[in-house]
Amino acid sequence: GAGVSQSPRYKVTKRGQDVALRCDPISGHVSLYWYRQALGQGPEFLTYFNYEAQQDKSGLPNDRFSAERPEGSISTLTIQRTEQRDSAMYRCASSTGLAGVRETQYFGPGTRLLVL
Amino acid sequence: LAKTTQPISMDSYEGQEVNITCSHNNIATNDYITWYQQFPSQGPRFIIQGYKTKVTNEVASLFIPADRKSSTLSLPRVSLSDTAVYYCLVGTIMNTGFQKLVFGTGTRLLVSP
Numbered sequence: 001g002a003g004v005s006q007s008p009r010y011k012v013t014k015r016g017q018d019v020a021l022r023c024d025p026i027s028g029h030v031s032l033y034w035y036r037q038a039l040g041q042g043p044e045f046l047t048y049f050n051y052e053a054q055q056d057k058s059g060l061p062n063d064r065f066s067a068e069r070p071e072g073s074i075s076t077l078t079i080q081r082t083e084q085r086d087s088a089m090y091r092c093a094s095s096t097g098l099a100g101v102r103e104t105q106y107f108g109p110g111t112r113l114l115v116l
Numbered sequence: 117l118a119k120t121t122q123p124i125s126m127d128s129y130e131g132q133e134v135n136i137t138c139s140h141n142n143i144a145t146n147d148y149i150t151w152y153q154q155f156p157s158q159g160p161r162f163i164i165q166g167y168k169t170k171v172t173n174e175v176a177s178l179f180i181p182a183d184r185k186s187s188t189l190s191l192p193r194v195s196l197s198d199t200a201v202y203y204c205l206v207g208t209i210m211n212t213g214f215q216k217l218v219f220g221t222g223t224r225l226l227v228s229p
Contacts, residue, residue: 004159033217042203042219043160056214091159099214102148107159 002026004108006092012114013082021077021111025094032075033093033105034067043091043107049075050098082115089113120204125224134191136223138204141185149180149187152203154222160203164189191225199227 005024013019025032031050035043046065047057051072060066064082069075079086089112093105121139128134140149148167152160164171166178166187177190191198201222 040221042154042201042222043217045216045218048214056216059216093159102165104162104165105160105217107161109157110159 004092004094004106006090006108006111008111009109010112010114012116014116015082015084017082018078018080019082019113021079021090021113023075023077023092023094023108025073025075025092026096026106029094029096029106030072031095031097031099031103032069033095033099034075034077035091035093035107037089037091037110039089046077048099055099079113082113084115087113087115120206120220122202122204122220122223124221125226127226127228128194129228130195131193134194134198134225134227136189136191136202136204136225137186138189139186140204140206143184143206147184147206149178149184150205150207150217151176151178151189152205152217152219154201154203156200160219163202194225194227196227196229198225200225 007022033048034046037043046059047067049069052069064080067077089110091110093107095103095105150165151163153163154160164176164178168180171178179188201224203219203222205217207216
């Protein structure tokens with residue numbers, strides 16, 4: 001079956017521009033997670049949703065970052081006024097049940113963001 | 117959140133058993149130990165999870181001693197396709213029941229012919 005998909009796969013933007021990164025979770029998965037991964041590092045948690053409700057956004061670096069999942073399926077991570085330090089791989093994951101300790105997270109291929 | 121320490125890299129040969137040990141000295145009572153695998157250009161993939169003693173699945177085994185301050189991921193008879201980064205994660209259960217995954221830098225396993 002189809003896994004988690006993300007679009008675009010690559011995004012090059014100029015400093016100061018806004019970008020929107022999309023995540024399509026596995027069909028029926030109720031929880032969705034966003035991570036950021038720098039080269040040579042493990043993914044860094046940003047935020048997560050149970051259905052359409054954002055439960056934890058403690059990992060968002062600052063108020064330029066926001067995420068939504070209005071219908072409990074597709075999610076968008078938006079970065080406003082991008083800065084060069086925002087360049088990274090942004091990964092999305094989803095899980096079958098409500099986010100919890102025993103839930104396996106299925107990761108997507110990521111969106112590589114490059115801010116010039 | 118409990119911090120994990122694991123070797124930066126390991127080398128092995130095809131057909132050998134590989135054991136990757138992770139230290140998590142300040143693991144909390146409610147913490148589970150989870151291992152993920154990541155191939156280049158792909159997202160992490162769940163391998164195994166355990167709380168205590170030994171857990172085995174079709175891919176790996178996870179050994180956790182009684183004090184739970186460390187854990188060992190065992191990969192039997194590795195092949196070239198097992199070359200990847202392996203992450204050991206220990207997460208604290210939040211009040212909501214959510215376990216925030218905190219990835220370190222992982223262990224880069226290189227399997228050679």
